[in-house]
Amino acid sequence: MNPLRFHNTLAGKIEDFKTIRPAEVGMYTCGPTVYDYAHIGNFRAFVFEDLLRRFLEFRGFKVRHVMNLTDVDDKTLAGARREGKPLAEFTEKYTQAFQEDLDTLNILRPNHPAEQPRATREIPAMIQLIERLLKKDRAYVSEGSVYYRVSSFPGYGKLSRKNLEQNIKGARVDVDEYDKEEGADFALWKKAKEGEPAWDSPWGKGRPGWHLECSAMSMKYLGETFDIHAGGEDLIFPHHENEIAQSEGATGVPFVRTWMHCRFLLVDGEKMSKSKGNFYTLRDLLAKGYDPMAIRYALLSTHYRQPLNFTLEGLKAARESLERLDHFYARLTDPLMKTRSEKGGATRRVALTKIFEEGLIRFDEALSEDLGISEAMAVVFESLREANQQLDRGGLTGEDSSACRGIVEKIDSVLGLGIADNLKPSPAVLKLMKEREEARRKKDFQGSDDARKRIEQLGWSVKDGRPGEPSQLKRKKRVWEKE
Ligand code: AMP
Ligand code: ZN
Numbered sequence: 001m002n003p004l005r006f007h008n009t010l011a012g013k014i015e016d017f018k019t020i021r022p023a024e025v026g027m028y029t030c031g032p033t034v035y036d037y038a039h040i041g042n043f044r045a046f047v048f049e050d051l052l053r054r055f056l057e058f059r060g061f062k063v064r065h066v067m068n069l070t071d072v073d074d075k076t077l078a079g080a081r082r083e084g085k086p087l088a089e090f091t092e093k094y095t096q097a098f099q100e101d102l103d104t105l106n107i108l109r110p111n112h113p114a115e116q117p118r119a120t121r122e123i124p125a126m127i128q129l130i131e132r133l134l135k136k137d138r139a140y141v142s143e144g145s146v147y148y149r150v151s152s153f154p155g156y157g158k159l160s161r162k163n164l165e166q167n168i169k170g171a172r173v174d175v176d177e178y179d180k181e182e183g184a185d186f187a188l189w190k191k192a193k194e195g196e197p198a199w200d201s202p203w204g205k206g207r208p209g210w211h212l213e214c215s216a217m218s219m220k221y222l223g224e225t226f227d228i229h230a231g232g233e234d235l236i237f238p239h240h241e242n243e244i245a246q247s248e249g250a251t252g253v254p255f256v257r258t259w260m261h262c263r264f265l266l267v268d269g270e271k272m273s274k275s276k277g278n279f280y281t282l283r284d285l286l287a288k289g290y291d292p293m294a295i296r297y298a299l300l301s302t303h304y305r306q307p308l309n310f311t312l313e314g315l316k317a318a319r320e321s322l323e324r325l326d327h328f329y330a331r332l333t334d335p336l337m338k339t340r341s342e343k344g345g346a347t348r349r350v351a352l353t354k355i356f357e358e359g360l361i362r363f364d365e366a367l368s369e370d371l372g373i374s375e376a377m378a379v380v381f382e383s384l385r386e387a388n389q390q391l392d393r394g395g396l397t398g399e400d401s402s403a404c405r406g407i408v409e410k411i412d413s414v415l416g417l418g419i420a421d422n423l424k425p426s427p428a429v430l431k432l433m434k435e436r437e438e439a440r441r442k443k444d445f446q447g448s449d450d451a452r453k454r455i456e457q458l459g460w461s462v463k464d465g466r467p468g469e470p471s472q473l474k475r476k477k478r479v480w481e482k483e
Helices: 040-058 074-083 087-104 123-135 164-168 210-222 233-251 282-287 292-300 312-333 335-340 345-368 373-392 398-415 427-441 445-457
Strands: 005-008 013-016 024-029 062-067 139-142 145-148 186-191 206-208 226-232 256-262 265-267 308-310 460-463 472-475
Touching: 005 256, 024 040, 024 210, 040 062, 040 226, 040 256, 040 265, 040 282, 040 292, 040 308, 040 398, 062 210, 074 087, 087 282, 087 427, 123 139, 123 145, 123 186, 123 210, 123 233, 145 233, 186 210, 186 233, 206 210, 210 226, 210 233, 226 233, 233 256, 282 292, 292 308, 292 312, 308 312, 312 373, 312 398, 345 373, 345 398, 427 445, 427 460, 445 460
Parallel strands: 024 062, 024 226, 226 256, 265 308
Antiparallel strands: 005 013, 139 145, 145 186, 186 206, 460 472
8 A cells, every 4th residue: 555645834845754663643723613503614624634534544544633612702792792692502503503513524533532622610620731831931920810931932933933033022922911921822721701701710811722722632632742633723823923932832742734725715715704704614505505515525536735716616527526526426326227247247346346446546546645635636537537437338246336336435435425325414404303393293383494504515415204104314416316
């Protein structure tokens, strides 16, 4: 098998990927700030990370994947205040929504620890980390807040290649951080403001800084040195630079082996923003009727180190590609196809299975080189074209069918597009089904209809049985089946 090579932001180049422990990968990906529904830019990052994880698992690694939830910061506090809700209640709504969205896009849920760690529940680990930094004189207390002393860490700037003197020292000073020694210093612990949720600490009531949250949670669950840390390119500076300063400043050992960052998603060539009207949450697109797997396809199919230009045209093209994949898989499983070609199938069997065996090797090769998704998809469609030609000549035996299906399923375990019809209804879909049954029982037709619509948006359709029988869920067929 090809060695794995990934682009490491820290090295500034593509490197051989070597894990700390054989056959195991510890991976931390910065999670969402749960103050609103996540937008498709966020999902570009999460889908890239999902491809990375699925590919590592395909290659036989046991991946411990940690993704935090940032449930306290300026944005969450402002949101809770605006809605007049306790912080935890406010963030719970968006946490649930985020997890539903992961399922909708068939993004594997982070698997370590069992529940995604939330900043507000990990305060003790954060306080401990601050104490270590204070002991090493890398931090100082000032008027109830604690700051990181950037000038104490000689490696500062190594990830973002920023020059401390020129770029960092003159950095903007946050209005509420006037008590810092230097402009580049950043808050590890912020003194509580009147009326804000706050936690006890040796420095008085307050809350953790965002950068500190990720250092503390990643090291708690993955150890002081771990394999992969990933996120969008906006996180390189200052977030990840500060994480390195905090973690290495406290432990004295390298924090992360491989840093991976995806470029930003743009909409119609422009930065997404609410004021420009080109801002989409996943839910906005579902409400417009786009298939979740077409959205996944569109997010997945541009190489992660290329900017992704998201357009509604592109979504249509994504759906067409998916339809081709679906159609092909259906041909492989079509019993008529098989009986028609039982005669003289032996020579063809070799050919068809061989096309896919070779395809799988090349698919793996493409992804091994820094997740080369464009080449990998090209291989898939090339194999498909060749195989379709074989099938047109009428060649499919039972053995062919199952060997090829097995390979397509393997490919789809990496792409996660549900080609092999292996998608299970997500907990969100099952919950809506329950709500719908309940509404039907109460003869609440509007409620039942609303639930059905939501279920359809999530890519499933409902078939009602006879009175008294439960309704059936079916994966909504993509368009080619309707024709
Ligand atoms: P946030 O909730 O803002 O902390 O972001 C969660 C993740 O989404 C991070 O990995 C960000 O880097 C990433 N992200 C935010 N906006 C975009 C975008 N337009 N394109 C790609 N990734 C993004
Ligand atoms: Zn982070």
